[in-house]
Amino acid sequence: xxxxxxxxGRKSSGRKKSTFIEEARRRQxxxxxxxxxxxxxxxxxxxxxxxxxxxxxxxVISYHFDGRDELIEEIVTALLAESNRFIRSRVEQESGxxxxxxxxxxxxxxxMAGHRDNFVAMVDIWGSFGTAEAKRAxxxxxxxxxxxxxxxxxxxxxxxxxxxxxxxxxxxxxxxGAIDGVMLQWVFDEAAVDLAECAxxxxxxxxxxxxxxxxxxxxxxxxx
Amino acid sequence: xxxxxxxxGRKSSGRKKSTFIEEARRRQxxxxxxxxxxxxxxxxxxxxxxxxxxxxxxxVISYHFDGRDELIEEIVTALLAESNRFIRSRVEQESGxxxxxxxxxxxxxxxMAGHRDNFVAMVDIWGSFGTAEAKRAxxxxxxxxxxxxxxxxxxxxxxxxxxxxxxxxxxxxxxxGAIDGVMLQWVFDEAAVDLAECAxxxxxxxxxxxxxxxxxxxxxxxxx
DNA sequence: CTAAATGTAGGCCATGCGGTCGAAAAACAT
DNA sequence: ATGTTTTTCGACCGCATGGCCTACATTTAG
Numbered sequence: 001x002x003x004x005x006x007x008x009g010r011k012s013s014g015r016k017k018s019t020f021i022e023e024a025r026r027r028q029x030x031x032x033x034x035x036x037x038x039x040x041x042x043x044x045x046x047x048x049x050x051x052x053x054x055x056x057x058x059x060v061i062s063y064h065f066d067g068r069d070e071l072i073e074e075i076v077t078a079l080l081a082e083s084n085r086f087i088r089s090r091v092e093q094e095s096g097x098x099x100x101x102x103x104x105x106x107x108x109x110x111x112m113a114g115h116r117d118n119f120v121a122m123v124d125i126w127g128s129f130g131t132a133e134a135k136r137a138x139x140x141x142x143x144x145x146x147x148x149x150x151x152x153x154x155x156x157x158x159x160x161x162x163x164x165x166x167x168x169x170x171x172x173x174x175x176x177g178a179i180d181g182v183m184l185q186w187v188f189d190e191a192a193v194d195l196a197e198c199a200x201x202x203x204x205x206x207x208x209x210x211x212x213x214x215x216x217x218x219x220x221x222x223x224x
Numbered sequence: 225x226x227x228x229x230x231x232x233g234r235k236s237s238g239r240k241k242s243t244f245i246e247e248a249r250r251r252q253x254x255x256x257x258x259x260x261x262x263x264x265x266x267x268x269x270x271x272x273x274x275x276x277x278x279x280x281x282x283x284v285i286s287y288h289f290d291g292r293d294e295l296i297e298e299i300v301t302a303l304l305a306e307s308n309r310f311i312r313s314r315v316e317q318e319s320g321x322x323x324x325x326x327x328x329x330x331x332x333x334x335x336m337a338g339h340r341d342n343f344v345a346m347v348d349i350w351g352s353f354g355t356a357e358a359k360r361a362x363x364x365x366x367x368x369x370x371x372x373x374x375x376x377x378x379x380x381x382x383x384x385x386x387x388x389x390x391x392x393x394x395x396x397x398x399x400x401g402a403i404d405g406v407m408l409q410w411v412f413d414e415a416a417v418d419l420a421e422c423a424x425x426x427x428x429x430x431x432x433x434x435x436x437x438x439x440x441x442x443x444x445x446x447x448x
Numbered sequence: 449c450t451a452a453a454t455g456t457a458g459g460c461c462a463t464g465c466g467g468t469c470g471a472a473a474a475a476c477a478t
Numbered sequence: 479a480t481g482t483t484t485t486t487c488g489a490c491c492g493c494a495t496g497g498c499c500t501a502c503a504t505t506t507a508g
Contacts, residue, residue: 021454021455021505022454022455025455039356040354040355041351041352041353041354041355042351043267043352043354044354046494046495046496047495047496047497048494048495048496056456056457057456057457057458058457058458058496058497059456059457059458059497059498059499060455060456060457062496062497062498063454063455063456064455067496067497068495068496068497120356123350123351124351125351126347126350126351126408127265127266127347127348127349127350127351127352128265128267128351129265129412130264130265130267130268131263131264131265132263132344135344135411135412135413136412136413138412139409139412139413139416140413143409143412143416144416147409166425167421167425170417170418170421170422170425171425173406173409173416173417173422174402174406174422174425174426174429176405176409177401177402177403177404177405177406177407177408177409177417177422178398178401178402178405179401179405180401180404180405180408180409181400181401181402181403181404181405181406181408182397182398182401182405183401184350184401184404184405184408185363185367185371185397185400185401185404187359188353188359188360188362188363188367189359189360189363189364192363192367192368192397193394193397193401194394197391197394198394198397198398198401201390201391201394201395201398202398204433205398205429205430205432205433206429208429208432208433209425209428209429209432209433243484245475245484245485246484246485249485270464270465270466271465271466271467272464272465272466280486280487281486281487281488282466282467282487282488283467283468283469283486283487283488284485284486284487286466286467286468287484287485287486288485291466291467292465292466292467
């Protein structure tokens with residue numbers, strides 16, 4: 001059983017008894033919950049309904065999770081982790097910051113295209129961070145790292161002489177913003193935007209916006 | 225009294241008896257509801273809580289609105305109308321498509337900065353469109369017009385020879401996406417992004433991305 | 449084989465919700 | 479003043495939800 005009212009204040013941090021079936025069930029529940037949320041909205045995704053989707057009893061969820069809140073928290077974590085893992089692997093395969101930046105954008109859109117439910121659910125969940133504090137916390141633990149990743153690419157590119165002189169932090173926010181903004185429209189209506197075209201437009205635009213007019217410094221970068 | 229169960233199927237379409245106090249109350253309720261939603265989240269913004277914020281009884285809301293759904297609908301309408309009116313007026317003051325485009329972006333950010341609650345509430349509400357159909361409807365009636373506006377500017381600019389050759393629809397989606405994406409980060413954490421800097425970065429980027437390398441055709445456009 | 453643990457089911461409950469109702473109050477017309 | 483209409487109030491209802499509890503099933507350990 002998952003730890004609930006342990007003497008210490010710690011919540012479900014005890015991942016000790018990770019029975020195979022335990023973790024499997026958790027993943028299964030998280031998966032079905034994402035599907036349910038994406039299909040019916042977070043508000044309609046009650047424990048009963050999620051349980052229905054999985055084909056189990058409601059209390060099974062209560063057994064494996066400390067409550068609805070923890071389930072949603074885990075969903076968020078899972079969604080972000082899955083996306084980030086994919087993007088980072090793609091970026092790392094490239095050498096040279098311009099290529100890495102392009103890979104970041106393209107990977108973001110590629111992952112979207114194949115995991116629509118993830119993002120529909122994500123947008124639904126975004127609206128559930130009631131307090132400003134919760135919003136800030138989410139931003140700090142989940143959103144900011146993405147910007148930092150871009151920022152590091154940009155900064156490195158500047159050092160290499162591939163990129164012109166700009167404020168890495170601001171441009172990183174702008175780039176991530178553009179990606180998420182297009183994603184948002186696509187979540188509202190799949191047919192409203194063409195992901196591939198937007199991706200192409202964005203990569204071209206960011207290339208233009210970051211390129212160093214003086215050309216690169218050392219070896220990397222051919223100014224393609 | 226607002227029409228509720230009129231013989232005909234029409235809902236609250238009878239805006240006939242727009243008593244001064246009636247419309248005043250509605251605006252008041254909408255305002256307070258936005259504040260409540262922005263402060264506590266849509267889920268926590270129950271009729272009781274909103275009524276508390278206004279300082280009236282719960283049933284007053286039920287009296288002036290046909291239900292919670294209609295209230296939220298009106299909130300969405302009000303939020304978008306307010307924002308669009310501001311942006312459009314700014315755009316129309318400019319002559320020349322490059323200037324209009326810049327005005328669109330700058331006005332978007334300027335309005336944000338002065339109406340944070342509006343956007344926090346908006347993001348919360350975004351997550352409440354349960355079904356895919358509701359999402360599509362929102363996109364069609366509220367979101368798409370914004371893109372169309374940008375699109376018309378871009379298309380006109382191409383005709384004038386101020387802009388290069390691109391797909392107006394796609395670039396419009398990209399521009400609106402970039403604005404909303406940055407807005408989203410700012411909603412999560414006010415301190416996470418610098419709106420003014422992002423606005424500057426975006427205007428510069430879009431200018432670069434739209435400019436016609438061959439220069440303008442007729443009179444308008446100085447290639448500043 | 450048996451006993452302890454782990455996992456599951458279904459019913460139960462307190463809570464808070466949106467919405468309704470009739471009476472009271474306020475605004476208005478005459 | 480008086481009657482009429484518009485607006486407000488507080489109590490109330492039915493309902494869905496998240497969480498809890500007890501009993502039952504299944505797996506694991508000795």
